[in-house]
Amino acid sequence: MVARAAQKLPIRDQVIEAATRLFAARGFDATPLQDIADEVGVTKQAVLHHFPSKEQIRxxxxxxxxxxxxxxxxxxxxxxxxxxxxxxxxxxxxxxxxxxxxxxxxxxxxxxxxxxxxxxxxxxxxxxxxxxxxxxxxxxxxxxxxxxxxxxxxxxxxxxxxxxxxxxxxxxxxxxxxxxxxxxxxxxxxxxxxxxxxxxxxxxxxxxxxxx
CATH class of the missing domain: 1.10.357 (Tetracycline Repressor; domain 2)
Structure with missing residues (x-):
């Protein structure tokens, strides 16, 4: 998937922006961590490197x-x-x-x-x-x-x-x-x-x- 977030932003900031969009559209509980990773265009492990859990992303x-x-x-x-x-x-x-x-x-x-x-x-x-x-x-x-x-x-x-x-x-x-x-x-x-x-x-x- 092509990342929608601006590529110049650090990964951590891209995760925040992607999570804001997805949590707003679907709600926290209905947003899998993998979907956030896909939105940014990185692996799930890359997201977990910056945020140990989905709650930490919230x-x-x-x-x-x-x-x-x-x-x-x-x-x-x-x-x-x-x-x-x-x-x-x-x-x-x-x-x-x-x-x-x-x-x-x-x-x-x-x-x-x-x-x-x-x-x-x-x-x-x-x-x-x-x-x-x-x-x-x-x-x-x-x-x-x-x-x-x-x-x-x-x-x-x-x-x-x-x-x-x-x-x-x-x-x-x-x-x-x-x-x-x-x-x-x-x-x-x-x-x-x-x-x-x-x-x-x-x-x-x-x-x-x-x-x-």
Whole structure:
């Protein structure tokens, strides 16, 4: 079989990419180790040289996803100066990451459905980062945050983005030309509206008062 993974990548990274695709498409339990080896174009023993078991491969897939967020999200939060800029940066990066490889989103959805205990473990690993984003939102909203739970809001937005990326290839077929771009724009608008739409709405009376 011709390997689908980029040949320039180290074997270990090729195994992670192949496993992400196969676990996303079939689920962990329905993916034999040999199929992962075939997808990469190497022997089963070559895969076992890097990962002693299929469970270790699953761990590698999770670690590759989590490592991105452990590195990238703190950088985004520190680089933006305003709370809405931070939220925009994080939102854009989360969707870009999963849209670039929808298999990542499908893998997470499958983990949540098929292996909920492991999915909860994954969420616990990134909980401090998610709470950090919630803290920035809370600070940015100030006194207007009383009717919003920023931590729960972040979870809903993450879930919405992951779900949208996982099924985008199917659902965007309902839209006419330019469907993917329209899909992406509306997703971003929905995610931001309940936070920053409230800020704009609060600012409008003040502007009118200054004009009168």
């Amino acid at each position: 761990r590698g897939v999770l670690d590759s996803i989590l490592a991105h967020w452990r590195d990238e999200l703190p950088r985004l939060l520190l680089s933006a100066t305003a709370s809405d800029e931070r939220f925009d940066s994080v939102l854009d990066e989360v969707y870009r990451f999963f849209a670039a490889s929808p298999e990542r989103a499908r893998f997470i959805v499958r983990e949540a459905l098929d292996r909920p205990a492991e999915a909860r473990e994954m969420l616990r690993a990134i909980a401090p980062i998610l709470r950090g984003i919630g803290g920035y939102i809370r600070t940015g909203l100030g006194e207007r945050s009383d009717d919003i739970d920023p931590d729960a809001y972040v979870l809903h937005v993450m879930q919405m983005i992951i779900g949208a990326a996982a099924v985008a290839e199917v659902t965007t077929s309902v839209l006419d030309a330019g469907g993917q771009a329209r899909y992406d724009r509306e997703l971003a608008r929905i995610a931001k509206a309940s936070l920053f739409g409230r800020r704009r709405a609060a600012a409008e009376p003040a502007k009118k008062g200054r004009r009168s």
